Amino acid sequence: MSLKNVMGVILAGGKSRRFGSNKGxxxxxxxPFYEWSIRAMKxxxxxxxxxTSRELESEYKAIAGMPVIVDDSSFKESGPLGGVYTAMSEMAPAEWYVLLxxxxxxxxxxxxxxIIEVDGKGFKAIIPIIEGKKQFLIAxxxxSLKDMIYEQLRSGNYRMQSLVESIDVLYIKEKEMGKNANVSFRNVNTVQDLGMFESEDCDKHHNEH
Incomplete structure (x- = not known):
């Protein structure tokens, strides 16, 4: 896909309940975590x-260094699916939306x-599979999914998996993502997760320092 037809979407509206404070x-x-995502995407x-959410809007606008928009109020707390729909609705249309x-x-x-370099012609989504798991949020x-996403949100179904199960998807195998890709995909849900990953010296695989 051409870079001119790609919109990067940073998803920063979560509640971070398991972490105990805002993970971003x-x-x-x-x-800050959010800065690592922004650097990679830019x-x-x-x-x-x-x-992001209405509660965090002003804070992110002051520090993000990019356009910041708020989740569509019609689908409050609709998670990543709502974030994708908001980006498709509020920003100038692109052909592809890459989530992070x-x-x-x-x-x-x-x-x-x-992910961007993959030829996605004929597919509606491009999703890596890492350690046997489909990575819906780094994809x-x-x-063209905009109307389908809207109808799913309107039905009250906010699950990314439900969307993916009903469309043609090009899956990228882990071995195609390069050495140590599994480290790059690690998400931190708890403070304990962060401590565990640091003890495993994940930083040696992080080559953007």
Whole structure:
């Protein structure tokens, strides 16, 4: 896909209930989680936007260094699916929307670039599979899904998996994502997760320092 037809979408509207505080502002190597995601995305795409909640809007607008929009109020707390729909609705249309959450501080821009470089013609989504799991939130979705996403949200079904199960998806195998891709995809759900990953010296795989 062409970079001119790609919109990067940083998903920053979560409640972080298991972490105990807003994960986006937790620190890794002295840098907030959200900043790792923004750095990776900005290196990989020409246009990007951060989607967040009304409660966090002013804070992110002051620090994000990119357009910040608020989740569509019609689908409050609708999770990543609502974030995708908001980006498709509020921003100038792109052909593809590449998602990235703010709880993956080990992310590398090369991961996003590899997703973008895949020929997705004929598919509605491009999704890596890492350690046997489909990575719905570090993936690309086609603009033509907008109406389908709207109808799913309107029905009250906010599950990304439900969307993916009903469309043609191109899956990228882990071995195609490069060495140590599993580290880049690690999301931090709890403070204990962060401590565990640090004890495993994940930083040696993080080549963007």
């Amino acid at each position: 502002f937790a620190l890794y190597k002295g840098i 290196k990989a795409v020409e246009s990007c936007v951060l989607v 959450p703010i709880d993956v501080p080990y992310i590398n821009s090369s991961i996003i670039e590899q 690309a979705y086609h603009y």
